Amino acid sequence: MGLLTDIKDSITRVTERLFSASEPKRIGIYGPPNAGKTTLANRIARDWTGDAVGPESHVPHETRRARRKENVSIERNGRTVTIDIVDTPGVTTKVDYKEFLEHDMEKDDAVRRSREATEGVAEAMHWLREDVDGVIYVLDSTTDPFTQVNTMLIGIIESRDLPVLIFANKIDLEESNVQRIANAFPQHETVPLSALEGENMDEVYDKIAEYFG
Amino acid sequence: MPEATSTDAKDDGVQIDLISGERMDSLRSMEKIRLILDAVREGNIVILEEGLSPDEESKLIEVTMSEISPDEFNGIEIETYPRSQAGDKSFLGRLMGRESTKKLTVIGPANQIQTLHKDENLISALVSRK
DSSP: OHHHHHHHHHHHHHHHHHHHHHSOEEEEEEOSTTSSHHHHHHHHHHHHTSOOOSOOOSSTTOOOSOEEEEEEEEEETTEEEEEEEEEOOOOOSBOOTHHHHTTTOOHHHHHHHHHHHHHHHHHHHHHHHHTOSEEEEEEETTSOOOOHHHHHHHHHHHHTTOOEEEEEEOTTSTTOOHHHHHHHOTTSOEEEOBTTTTBTHHHHHHHHHHHHO | OOOOSOHHHHHHSOOEEEEOHHHHHTSOHHHHHHHHHHHHHTTOEEEESSOOOHHHHHHHHHHHHHHOBTTTBOBEEEEEOOOOHHHHTOHHHHHTTOOOOOOOEEEEETTTEEEEEEOSSOEEEEEOOO
16 A cells, blocks of 8 residues: 555656646746836737737836736747746836826825835735746836846846846837847847837747747 | 934934945845835935845835835835946856855935936935935
């Protein structure tokens, strides 16, 4: 009886290991607020599953909870790479509810939104420390990438030895400057794209398959 | 932080706490974060001789978020020099556990400190009273 139990336990362990090795990797989409993280998450999810991940908005901190889209299977060069996408709230070191008042919000709504935003940022940091296997770092290529939040987050990602791709988003806008991002983080690969317009998505999927497959 | 100035003097200026690497080395991660946030919430500017580790920076953001309160505390402004790429690529250094994360770091209340300029060698900030 003991021998049978031992064999059963052994088979269970091997099976669990096999399945865990083939489990989809959780890829966190990180970046500062308004970089286009949810637009990108929706673009990827719609292209490969037909569903969206969450609502997009020009108002900062629209995403205030990490949202997960599981089993997104991306086909590249005859093989399939399956990942779970985790769309995270934009990371910042400060949240002032008064900024939301500029977007035609009542004070109560603005205060509630700021409180949810702070909880969302804390949740995003927790995911980064504990629960993601790789990172897509999204930056708005029309803005200066040399910010403290970007420096710190890239440093945190590097310290955890997570594979990371930097996506220079919003290349459809005239002020876009992809080279500035490539210069800011020369140790990582920078991929230009417009998640909104769907520009350069072939390269985006090639790189996702290469880095996270 | 020990009181270095009288209340009257503090009303006229901004207290700056320069904390040595040696002092921070003797503290655990959460003690460092508490030391920084307690000072910043009092309206002080904190300058760390040797900065924080990436993991401590991550926890600092998380704890800061949990303490933000409307009309009381909007969070922090933090600035460090960007890490030099040469340092990052020192594979041998990383392998030997000698990767240096030491970098002067300035932290203050978000509504009192504004970064004017930052590059690899210079951080220029404007500090205002409450």
